[in-house]
Amino acid sequence: xxxxxxxxxxxxxxxxxxxxxxxxxxxxxxxxxxxxxxxxxxxxxxxxxxxxxxxxxxxxxxxxxxxxxxxxxxxxxxxxxxxxxxxxxxxxxxxxxxxxxxxxxxxxxxxxxxxxxxxxxxxxxxxxxxxxxxxxxxxxxxxxxxxxxxxxxxxxxxxxxxxxxxxxxxxxxxxxxxxxxxxxxxxxxxxxxxxxxxxxxxxxxxxxxxxxxxxxxxxxxxxxxxxxxxxxxxxxxxxxxxxxxxxxxxxxxxxxxxxxxxxxxxxxxxxxxxxx
Numbered sequence: 365x366x367x368x369x370x371x372x373x374x375x376x377x378x379x380x381x382x383x384x385x386x387x388x389x390x391x392x393x394x395x396x397x398x399x400x401x402x403x404x405x406x407x408x409x410x411x412x413x414x415x416x417x418x419x420x421x422x423x424x425x426x427x428x429x430x431x432x433x434x435x436x437x438x439x440x441x442x443x444x445x446x447x448x449x450x451x452x453x454x455x456x457x458x459x460x461x462x463x464x465x466x467x468x469x470x471x472x473x474x475x476x477x478x479x480x481x482x483x484x485x486x487x488x489x490x491x492x493x494x495x496x497x498x499x500x501x502x503x504x505x506x507x508x509x510x511x512x513x514x515x516x517x518x519x520x521x522x523x524x525x526x527x528x529x530x531x532x533x534x535x536x537x538x539x540x541x542x543x544x545x546x547x548x549x550x551x552x553x554x555x556x557x558x559x560x561x562x563x564x565x566x567x568x569x570x571x572x573x574x575x576x577x578x579x580x581x582x583x584x585x586x587x588x589x590x591x592x593x594x595x596x597x598x599x600x601x602x603x604x605x606x607x608x609x610x611x612x613x614x615x616x617x618x619x620x621x622x623x624x625x626x627x628x629x630x631x632x633x634x635x636x637x638x639x640x
Contacts, residue, residue: 381395436593465619472502475501513594564603605617
């Protein structure tokens with residue numbers, strides 16, 4: 365208990381030094397020396413707590429660096445974070461692969477949503493399934509976005525009838541009911557997070573806790589290899605399309621897996637028929 369209290373106390377001392385610097389500015393000459401001393405005390409307490417719990421400071425540092433790399437990706441990489449490099453279905457027949465270069469119309473008619481792909485209706489007619497109109501009926505945007513950016517969407521495989529039936533185990537585990545329910549759960553979980561944050565308008569990042577929970581939820585499935593950085597990038601891009609869908613009561617979802625991009629396009633205007 366003493367090292368834990370000591371760590372809290374030294375963190376408070378560090379904040380006190382920062383308060384003095386804020387108040388006095390450059391005239392507070394001892395600032396750097398005091399910060400160095402406080403950080404040294406903090407490091408001592410951290411090392412003590414680690415030692416008493418049979419933990420290695422070196423291992424802790426390595427694990428933290430790995431977490432940061434997972435969360436932020438390689439900042440010096442030529443490819444942008446979230447760019448899809450491989451698909452999970454590339455070795456399967458084309459009929460069992462997720463569609464490429466998606467262009468799907470989402471048409472809202474009196475609070476009920478229809479999906480149209482290549483001129484034909486797909487999936488089920490959707491409502492918000494809520495006592496309030498909150499736009500969740502557009503949540504297939506989440507599934508389409510996951511399919512495009514992460515190469516993973518059991519829900520999308522069901523909609524487009526491209527489950528990998530040539531491999532029974534893959535069909536059962538990766539494309540089956542548990543995976544499908546998990547993806548729906550992730551969609552609802554992220555939506556509740558986004559709904560409380562203006563549907564992620566102007567956001568660049570989502571919280572680490574949200575990403576970590578998603579990682580835990582999808583851990584039994586192939587998408588577990590996707591980094592937290594890729595998940596973050598996908599969520600931000602998905603909601604950049606979802607927002608105008610709600611605002612305009614529909615639109616066209618456009619996805620390009622090769623470019624790693626999603627975009628929104630307005631629905632074409634319905635021509636007015638002449639009474640003559």
